[in-house]
Amino acid sequence: MSVAVLGAGAFGTALAISLAREGHDITLWARSEKQAEIMQKDRSNSARLPKATFPLTLHISADLDTIKEHQTLLIAVPMQQLARFIADHQNHLAHKTLVACCKGIDLTSGLGPSQVILSALPDAQTAILTGPSFAHDIAAGLPTALTLACTDPTLGTTLQNELSTSNIRLYRSTDVTGAELGGALKNVIAIACGAAIGAGLGESARAALITRGYAEMQRMAEALGAKPETLAGLSGFGDLALTCASEGSRNFRFGLSLGRGETFDPNITVEGAATAQACHEKAKTLGVEMPITAAVTAMINQTLTLKQAMDSLLARPLKEETC
Numbered sequence: 001m002s003v004a005v006l007g008a009g010a011f012g013t014a015l016a017i018s019l020a021r022e023g024h025d026i027t028l029w030a031r032s033e034k035q036a037e038i039m040q041k042d043r044s045n046s047a048r049l050p051k052a053t054f055p056l057t058l059h060i061s062a063d064l065d066t067i068k069e070h071q072t073l074l075i076a077v078p079m080q081q082l083a084r085f086i087a088d089h090q091n092h093l094a095h096k097t098l099v100a101c102c103k104g105i106d107l108t109s110g111l112g113p114s115q116v117i118l119s120a121l122p123d124a125q126t127a128i129l130t131g132p133s134f135a136h137d138i139a140a141g142l143p144t145a146l147t148l149a150c151t152d153p154t155l156g157t158t159l160q161n162e163l164s165t166s167n168i169r170l171y172r173s174t175d176v177t178g179a180e181l182g183g184a185l186k187n188v189i190a191i192a193c194g195a196a197i198g199a200g201l202g203e204s205a206r207a208a209l210i211t212r213g214y215a216e217m218q219r220m221a222e223a224l225g226a227k228p229e230t231l232a233g234l235s236g237f238g239d240l241a242l243t244c245a246s247e248g249s250r251n252f253r254f255g256l257s258l259g260r261g262e263t264f265d266p267n268i269t270v271e272g273a274a275t276a277q278a279c280h281e282k283a284k285t286l287g288v289e290m291p292i293t294a295a296v297t298a299m300i301n302q303t304l305t306l307k308q309a310m311d312s313l314l315a316r317p318l319k320e321e322t323c
């Protein structure tokens with residue numbers, strides 16, 4: 001077992017805790033020396049994941065030289081930071097197995113996590129870890145099931161075995177595009193659902209948004225060559241079920257604040273905001289119909305009010321119910 005987790009936010013910390021609880025030596029790397037020192041002293045990450053105590057086998061570091069001995073690196077930085085993170089640390093990341101743990105589409109390039117990594121490190125071995133799980137649930141030892149997608153089935157099986165823990169059950173896939181899209185696009189739909197609930201539009205509106213949002217996700221997946229059944233799995237349907245229904249989700253809470261006309265703390269990671277924009281651009285280029293994504297983008301850009309966005313969705317031409 002030779003794993004390090006890069007990025008000491010809520011998710012990276014939770015994954016590192018779960019892996020270290022298995023008794024393996026795991027390194028959790030934080031970019032800030034000060035944060036690493038505090039975590040080392042407190043044996044917890046009070047800034048990002050309060051309440052969870054670090055197992056003895058979890059080692060904290062702010063020095064990337066300490067990850068030299070680790071072959072598998074889990075990268076748990078927010079999506080819009082990934083390209084810069086890879087560019088800044090190319091030397092330390094080359095010749096490693098890089099498992100992206102972020103959900104989203106890069107706004108600058110329109111690429112998902114694996115392609116962002118491969119465009120900087122074409123020889124890297126990559127995979128994506130995604131699916132429904134709140135960091136606080138993982139850290140509390142509660143049961144979760146996630147998707148580990150890797151184009152190389154042999155490496156995928158190795159990673160599945162290496163990264164499964166007593167409370168993280170990993171399902172394997174070779175459909176990286178589908179797994180990445182599921183994790184990215186569900187956040188946009190979660191924002192839409194939060195906005196509907198925040199504006200008092202009711203549970204029926206939420207159910208409609210989840211279902212038609214899922215249809216949008218399927219259309220984009222098909223246009224990009226992903227398998228529809230991947231979107232029906234943990235990374236798509238599964239993560240919609242979690243994120244669109246729970247205030248544990250930051251994307252859902254961001255949507256709630258949009259619906260209520262309240263401000264939202266800009267320091268909180270809300271992956272769906274940039275991803276809505278990136279996906280909306282991609283949909284226009286590919287000619288894929290994604291009206292909910294367009295409405296979320298317009299609300300975030302303040303070119304439509306929530307009422308106008310909802311009216312525009314309801315006024316669309318009546319159609320047969322297909323994907």
Ligand SMILES: NC(=O)C1=CN([C@@H]2O[C@H](COP(=O)(O)OP(=O)(O)OC[C@H]3O[C@@H](n4cnc5c(N)ncnc54)[C@H](OP(=O)(O)O)[C@@H]3O)[C@@H](O)[C@H]2O)C=CC1
Pocket residue numbers: 007008009010011012031032048076077078079081084085101102103104133134135136268269271
């Ligand atoms: N939280 C969750 O429940 C889940 C999150 N995810 C995904 O995990 C990814 C990370 O989210 P999460 O951990 O929650 O985010 P957080 O907001 O909790 O933390 C983000 C972390 O990334 C670090 N970071 C940001 N930019 C850089 C950079 N350029 N170089 C190094 N480190 C950087 C931050 O460091 P600093 O503190 O110094 O700013 C911080 O530690 C997201 O894509 C999210 O969708 C997936 C499943 C569950």
Ligand SMILES: O=C(CO)COP(=O)(O)O
Pocket residue numbers: 103131132133134187190239242243248249250251252269270271
């Ligand atoms: O991706 C997540 C759950 O699977 C976490 O959701 P948020 O980023 O919305 O908090």
